[in-house]
Amino acid sequence: MSQALILAKSAGRGGGALTLLEHTQHVVAAAEAIAIALGYDVRLARLGAALHDLGKAHGHFQHKVHGHELPPHEQFPHRHELSSLGFLPLFDAADWDGLIELVVAHHKPIRHDPRERGILDLQKQGGPWLTDHLLGWEQWSADGLAVLAALGIPTRPIARAEAEAALRYAVKYCQSRFKASEWSEGRGLLMAADHFASALQHQTTPQLAGLFEKPDLSNFLRLDNALYPLSQVPADDLRPHTLVVAPTGAGKTDYLFRRCRGRVFYTLPFQASINALFDRVRRMVPNGHLRMRHAMSKLVEGRSGRNVSEKLLQDKVGAAVKVLTPHQLAAVAFGTPGYESVLLDVRGCDVVLDEIHTYAQQAQAMVLAIVDVLVQVGCRLHVGTATMPTALYQEVLRRLGGPEAVYEVRLPAPVLDEFNRHEVHKISRDPASPDALPASCDALLEAALAAGEKVLVIFNTVLGAQAEYQRLKARFPAIRAMLLHSRFRRQDRAKLEEQLKRDFDDVPGPCFVVSTQVVEVSLDISFDRMLTEAAPLDALIQRFGRVNRRRTTENIGRLRPVHVLEPAPRTLPYDPDVVARSYAQLPDGALLPERDLQHHLDTVYPEVAVSDISTHVVWREGQLTEISALTNRSRSVLVEALDIESATCILAADRDEYMADSTSWDRRTELEIPVSWRTLRFNRNRQHYVRLELGSNPFVVPQELADYELLGLQLIEPDSFL
Template identity: 60%
Template sequence: MNTDDILAKSASHGGELSLEDHTRHVMEAAVAVARATGHDERLAMLGAALHDLGKAHPAFQSKLRAMKTVQASNTILHRHELSSLGFLPLVDRSDWPAIIDMVVAHHKPMHQPNDMFGKGILDLEDRSHTWQQDHLAGWDAWAPGALAVLEKLGVATHPIPRAEAETAIQFAVQHCETKRKGWSAWRGVLQAADHFASALQHDAVGQLPTLFDAPDLSFFNRTAPLYPLSLEGADQPQQHTLIVAPTGAGKTDYLLRRCRGRVFYTLPFQASINSMFRRMLAANTGGHVRLQHAISQLVEERGAVEKQLQSLVGASVKVLTPHQLAAVVFGTPGYEAVILDVRGADIILDEVHTYAAQAQSMVLEIVAALARLGCRIHIGTATMPSVLYQELLRRLGGPAAVAEVALPAETLRQFDRHAVHKIARDPENPAAWPEEADDILAAALAAGEKVLVICNTVQGAQQRYKQLRRQFPEIKRLLLHSRFKRGDRAEREQRLEQDFNDPAKPGPCLVVSTQVVEVSLDISFDRMLTEAAPLDALVQRFGRVNRRRTTETIGKLKPVHVLEPAPSCLPYDRAIVQASFAQLPEHGQGLPEQELQARIDIVYPALEVSNISTHVIWDGDRCRLRELCNNARSVLVDVLDIESTACILEADRQAYLDAKWEARTMLEIPVSWRSMYAHKTKYERLEVGNMPFVVPGNEDYEELGLQFEDHDSFL
């Protein structure tokens, strides 16, 4: 039998691939994952060898080829992994439990409670009397082909009578029925290997030798008097780190100096992780440096292999948002592989104060879960309410487990760099942009300054930009927010850092943005005008002004202007915004760094987080889920209210239909589902890709981004 004719994947799923080739790739990856995570390499190899053999079943092959001639494909529900269980007699009976864990649920959980359409092994056992016979239908005809694949892969085989295959499947059912609460590391091993091999296919083997190498972080041992944390030792014996220090104090380098192994560097916003990824590449850390979010392939022109690696197990350094780690808290699909990936690694949580109540709750639960998994957790921020600090300290195990780092008052005084001015609104028209703000802006641009204007919503930023474009048509300008095509957004971030921020290119210039610029973008403006926001967010925004520290700039203040809170402070709580505005100095007075903590604690006297404990899968060290099961992805969406959708411009409709996945991604404009809900019946929705809505008009997109009437959105 020609094993090349037995396919594992079709052309529409990443390229036609034989079962022999795919199985070889997964076996190689499984051995590497097992070696890195301390599991039996022999068992991992056997599980990988058997995991997809059921794809030789004619029902799967006919479906893959979209043929209608084989009746089995039209009359049965076929799960190829369940057919694969018939090959268990090839291995020793003592190996069956681990191999079943790898094979039976590497795609679907073994049971999906409250789902009448569940496709797990126990779901089928409950509702079908014929599923076992269906999955072994025609056994004598197709099993030899699967055995021939194994022979070519160097795995010893022998003929398996159908009766033995039936006994193996019945054993697997009984094994699954005895499962109790917990999580299966073996399921994680196979899922990680299968995902990795499926993404890279023939390139997988070349990536494996260095996949789990620790990075070389020696670059970050640099010292400079202007960065006081670079002069502090980072060899404290405590496992974890908590650091609060001003922007520009060397916090990023210090957090990385505290790391000892593989690094997961988390940040809250797309722009900030894009910037950090570029910084890590420039540091020449060796091994894989990977970016993990929906548009990572658009940040740099990298090779195809690196683009596919973005969401896979392994990497010396990963730069990502905490949402990519949320699976370990909520038990969503693939959470076992994520646990294996992060266990024992160094996790940096940068700027943890920026998350809203639901996401802040998630971050706190992530901290607790990662601590249980033996991770070294390093938390840094420029501002943090004391109540949040104390809660993080508690979850990390208290002072005995945490190196607490802060700068002395004398050093903090060197970071006083902003003169704060408050701008009153017109009582007769409090929603309007104040005339005083326009006058300040005109004078600043006339003086050749680089000015940053920050609005709290996308719609507000677009309106402000249009007005300033009319007022200052000759001034170099840029608008930055989330509603640009993903490819355009990445290009604008680079322009912001490399053009508008270049000291060799003097002003005047004008950038209008939402708060996507708040965190980790290394930009420095001469002046800022910003809408009122929570105090911790304002401090982050102020950090984009007078950011470059030299011996000449220390002690010199540059102006930041804060508009009085408007009637609507969306997306923020108005009471918090008003309390924050009251804590700001005025009339050009400085905002002393050493007073920030006291002012923030007045604004945030209590910790405002949501109770998500009913959705968390951990009860102390015990997993509440049943082994080989997981929660649906909707749990993460429901708890965090982070569901989003995609739009495309009507002008891009045909290009999107004709493009492959990666090109489609570049055309997409992410929009929150909450913002899109009111328009969902107005626009055509495509049935391909990420099913984007097609938005007409937008002739001014190139400057303004996507526009339609919708609810305020702040990202």
């Protein structure tokens, strides 16, 4: 058959049909570049890339890729990578094991595949799987040979018996590998190259330029300003790891970059903070691939107007600097699909773990598990925090190897005194109406707004924020106001964050913003005054950081007021005991000294409260022991271990657009509103919501668009979480 008709990908995926030869050429180029950068056998990587998809010439795959109905004799489970191994006889027998390692599991694990399509799954089931995978070999193998010949690899006809013997050898090899608990570099390399080439297609070779390039971080070395005391702390200590404890505004981000010596993975907990740092990195770093990665990063890149390649490259290997959430590195600890590629990419790099004190117990456990793995694969880890309890600090220090391996940086007490910014006032609740704001709050807000102040009001639940925004909007109708929480359409959430910066933070004059915890770390904004519900002390300190945030020579030593409401009878989503202990540590009508924060934190958190996720982690004492070579665990492990199961909703007004065949994945994602399953389980109306069977299977909420535009998504429920 003509090579132009032998397809690897059908039209509509990446813009058009792609021939098997074209795709193979792209993967070969990517595999060679990755192998060179990572010190892998370049010759073997090239041969594995040439071999990996030849099984797509099989009639079963070609019928499907061309959109034809399968004939009765081809209606069987087909894995093209297994058919590819029929071409092993063309290669030196000494290379077979390495080639099988590269090819056999680049799509499916060799065993325990959810659909039982791995080579050992098929072997265990019995039946004619081997015969099926070589069905029509005498005809279609010629097309595979033609691809190899075009790549300059010597070929000859292969008898069917030889091909069958090669597959039987692959089974025996995989049976031996299944007994080994170790990760496969070859599998990781081929997966990385295949994903890169499949996404970039004809742009593969141009985009290989600069891959794995060490970033030029010299712009982070030029700041030497007394306003940012960390800029005056030496960063050339030879110990590989770093622990920095410093207040917001001390220059922590720049200092963490100054400690980096190679390619950088910079992790942050929130999407908005990742977006902001990535924009700064693009201004500061003049070379290499610069990327960001979080759940919605492709949408952000799509709105940015940057080229399509930048969007496609986000999750691919080889970035000079990648700004991301630690969840994007979690595969290395849990052994989920693609973990070998992530390990290859991050091995030996600098990894910054910033703001790790903000994570919930499950996520914090994940971060610690990631630390263990990254230390084992030679990464240099740099941890930054503003509010870390000593017990957690000591645990991180231990996992990094102790003081001999960790450069510990803290600012002296006199310097910390220059960061005193907040005077704390406690507000008692009315015993007769403990869930409502006391009357004194209105008088306080009226005086502040009359004085031209910008006021930030923070509630712990979406429901509370929505109710208070409605009340304050009616009470102060002429004042600029805004509501911000997590239950807006993703497209609207991004616009609201931009509006908060543009129309409230950067514009003088009185205003108030009502929000939930979404403002704690993620946004670089500065208000004159805050009114907040009681919360855990570390969360409160982060909230306080949104007030009097700008550090200038004029405002050093100047205090701004923060008002904290007495804990309500219910403190969801927080532990009531932690909230009570935190509130007890706050002064009333007095300065909260920066130098005393560590003592207060240690009083609230005397022990490390980290969830036990050990049953989900595949490493023990630095060794991969809970998973076999060439296999992986399912992605559902992350959901179970981290309790991050979530759902989505859409508005009834968006239903038709969401369901339209012409609506892209990106557009559907923009229309979605993320909601936790916990919230939906307690919602009395959930059983009445229609749930769509496409996209992310969202629930359709029959809320009027005008109400949504005022308050965001409204769900009737006993409690509403962030």
